[in-house]
Amino acid sequence: MRTPNLMIDAERLWSDLMETARIGGTTKGGIRRLTLTDEDRAVREWFRSQCERIGCTVRIDEVGNMFALRPGRRADLAPIAIGSHLDTQPTGGKFDGVLGVLAGLECLRTLHEAGYETNAPLALVNWTNEEGSRFAPAMLGSGVHAGVFDRAYADARQDPAGVLFGEALDGIGFRGDERVGSIALGAMFELHIEQGPILEEEGRTIGVVKGVQGMRWYDVEIVGRESHAGSTPMRSRKDALSVAARLVIDVERLARDVADAVATVGMVAVHPNSRNVVPGRVNLSIDLRHPDAAVLDELELGFEKVLKTLEAENAITATLTRIWDSPPVPFDEGCLASIRKASEDAGFPWREMVSGAGHDAAYIARIAPTAMIFIPCAGGLSHNEEEDASFDDCRAGAQVLLQAVLDYDRRFADSVPEFQRSRSGAR
Ligand SMILES: [Zn+2]
Incomplete structure (x- = not known):
């Protein structure tokens, strides 16, 4: 069966993007919509009302994940999901x-207006x-859904002001009663901007994302001794910040020497952070990424070696704690086949690639067939108020998303009865 000529309405998608961008909109044209704030509540309410307007039922789980469900022909199939996130960086x-969320909404509207009934139900997830x-x-919400974290762990996360995740979730009134993980997903597609320069540099419209590179986060603590900046001679100082500075340079050097590795020290806290006190303690973060877990191990060893050397040379103590490990994730071949076919059918130039950034899809891939679609963003710039994607590329991404979901839905529904037959035949 051929895909009917269902075309998403790009003007409507664009106007949704611009309308919701005002919720937490900044003067520089970006968005400040931190999770579980009043701005997040406002965009969640907008999202829920838009989904209900096209006949979806919106269910919310215990960590605030929102599932807008659209029935299919067969209630026995788990929904095919389209998902991403509405929260932003500061x-x-x-x-x-x-x-990814608004393009999914546009897909559902297009199906709704055409009266198109899929085989499997669909779920649009925030x-x-x-x-x-x-x-x-x-990726806390998708991580809880996938069983990587439990609800209690999520509730106990604390923001810099000391507010707990659970309190903030209750505060905006978006703690639902669906048990975490109880809404099973048959598959998930996530459309996202690339957040890197490759598609733009090559003049391609669609990235067929085969997987996500591995990521590790570390906390480093360097403890020296605070002392008077005027009366402590240079020879008797235990300056935690000067040691930290050397570590920052070495982290960069180690990553530069390994192909495809990236490492970033993005957060530094100096104590007591006073102009006339030799810094006694520094806490800093390291973000490390590479497509191969063995290489991540090697670089981690490298960091530890550097810290040992710095300890030996400077009479300070230094500890490296790995606080997060997200292994490299390969995406599902069935979902990828649907995205390739959709890109070909829609006539957009595409290439395969690996995601440099983490995404909800990386966790969902652990429990359901999953893949991602990328479109270019200007200059590869993201996590920045000047982040930009063109009208045409947003249209292309949403169109490929729709066609991939419909293609998967046809093949998925075909394969399930066979699975059921083979099971009953074995009895
Ligand atoms: Zn994102």
């Missing part, structure tokens, strides 16, 4: 995450706290 852009900038770790 100085975030208009497309990171938001595009995952809670993807960004991880208010409550670490990132």
Whole structure:
């Protein structure tokens, strides 16, 4: 069966993007919509009402993940999901995450207006706290759904002001009563901006994302001794910050020496952070990524070696704690086949690629067939208020998303009866 000529309405998608960008909109044209804040509540309410307007039932789980469900012909099939996130970084852009949810909404509207009935039900998902900038770790809602974290762990996360995730969720009134993980998904597709420069540089419209590279987060604590900046001679100082500075340089050097590795020290806290006190303690973060777990191990060993050397040379103590490990994730071949076919059928130039950033899809891939679609963003810039994606590329991404979901739905529904037959035949 051929796909009917269902075309998404790009003007409507664009106007949704611009309308919701005003919720937490910044003067520089970006969005500040941290998870579980009043702005997040406002965009969640907008999302729920838009989904209900086209006949979807919106169910919410105990960590605030929102599932807009559209029935299919067969209630026995688990829904095919389209999902991403509506929260942003403190100085975030208009497309990171938001595009995946709003393009999904546009797909559902297109199906609704055409009266198109899929075989499997569909679920449009807004995952809670993807960004991880208010409550670490990132991808918390999808992680809980996939069983990587439990609900109690999520509730106990704390923001820099000491507010717990659970309190903030109750505060905005979005703790639902669906048990976490209870809404089973048959598959998931996530559309996202690339957040890197490759598609734009090559003049391609669609990235068929084969997987996500591995990621590790570390906390480092360096403890020296605070002392008077005027009366402590240089020879008798235990300056934690000068040691930290050397570590930052070495982290960069180690990553530069390994192909495809990236490492970032993005957060440094100096104690007591006073102009006339030799810094006694420094806490800093390291974000490390590579497509191969063995290489991550090697670099981690490298960091530990550097810290040992710095300890030996400087009379300070230094500890490296791995606080998060997200192994490399390969995506599902069946979902990828649907995205390739959709890109070909829709006539957009595409290439296969690996995601450099973490995404909700990385966790969902552990429990359901999953894959991602990328579109270019200007200059590869993301997590920045100037983040930008073109009208045409957003249209292309949403169209490929729709066609991939419909293609998967046809093949998925075909394969399930066979699975059931083979099981009953074995009895
Ligand atoms: Zn994102």
